[in-house]
Amino acid sequence: MAPKNKYQPPKLSEQEKKRLNEILRRLKEAYPEVKIALKFSNPLELLVATILSAQCTDERVNQVTAELFKKYRSAKDYAEAPLEELAEDIRSTGFYQQKAKYIKECARLIIEKFGGEVPRSMEDMLKLPGVARKTANIVLSNAYGVVEGIPVDTHVRRLAQRLGFTKEKKPDKIEQDLMAIIPREEWGQIAYVFQAHGRKICKARKPLCDQCVVKDLCPSKKES
DNA sequence: CTCCCGATAT
DNA sequence: ATATCAGGAG
Numbered sequence: 531m532a533p534k535n536k537y538q539p540p541k542l543s544e545q546e547k548k549r550l551n552e553i554l555r556r557l558k559e560a561y562p563e564v565k566i567a568l569k570f571s572n573p574l575e576l577l578v579a580t581i582l583s584a585q586c587t588d589e590r591v592n593q594v595t596a597e598l599f600k601k602y603r604s605a606k607d608y609a610e611a612p613l614e615e616l617a618e619d620i621r622s623t624g625f626y627q628q629k630a631k632y633i634k635e636c637a638r639l640i641i642e643k644f645g646g647e648v649p650r651s652m653e654d655m656l657k658l659p660g661v662a663r664k665t666a667n668i669v670l671s672n673a674y675g676v677v678e679g680i681p682v683d684t685h686v687r688r689l690a691q692r693l694g695f696t697k698e699k700k701p702d703k704i705e706q707d708l709m710a711i712i713p714r715e716e717w718g719q720i721a722y723v724f725q726a727h728g729r730k731i732c733k734a735r736k737p738l739c740d741q742c743v744v745k746d747l748c749p750s751k752k753e754s
Numbered sequence: 755c756t757c758c759c760g761a762t763a764t
Numbered sequence: 765a766t767a768t769c770a771g772g773a774g
Contacts, residue, residue: 584771624760683770
């Protein structure tokens with residue numbers, strides 16, 4: 531079978547690699563302790579929280595899951611819950627009808643196909659509805675320590691594009707461009723560094739370039 | 755590409 | 765008023 535994904539990250543000059551590695555070094559230094567902000571105590575809770583986090587702040591997700599996880603303690607609880615009730619329980623995270631369907635169907639598949647346990651491989655994770663590489667990367671990495679890639683969320687995408695790590699727009703290609711530059715042992719953490727910088731400094735609306743630790747290396751720097 | 759779809763910042 | 769927030773499916 532021929533490999534389906536023929537995308538190859540662009541070859542970079544030594545100088546360009548140096549610039550990107552210096553950016554990574556400074557960002558890691560600036561945000562040494564960052565990690566996942568979602569609260570969870572088992573793989574299922576993390577899966578649910580990550581699905582809820584689509585187009586929603588982690589803060590609000592934590593607010594909702596604080597109650598949600600008291601009520602739903604197992605995959606069976608989600609699978610057997612009336613859809614309308616589950617939807618109402620997650621309403622304030624937005625896209626609540628869609629997310630409720632995903633969660634309920636995920637729970638059903640976890641019971642029927644995966645022995646009641648959240649899958650431990652990318653291949654199986656991607657069989658779950660509402661789960662693509664970003665969600666799968668987060669769950670696999672933080673629940674099981676399985677690092678198969680880099681979760682590309684809106685922050686990672688924005689920073690990767692602004693800093694010149696990628697020219698791509700699709701998350702899967704951006705992920706591959708990042709994987710080509712960043713050592714595998716850092717894949718699990720680097721997204722949180724980008725996220726922290728993206729939230730504090732390199733904001734979507736009004737980036738605070740004058741406070742940025744990599745402004746001299748950034749092709750997108752703007753005077754404020 | 756569109757749709758889902760509430761809360762918050764600007 | 766509107767862009768944006770840990771996206772993914774059709």
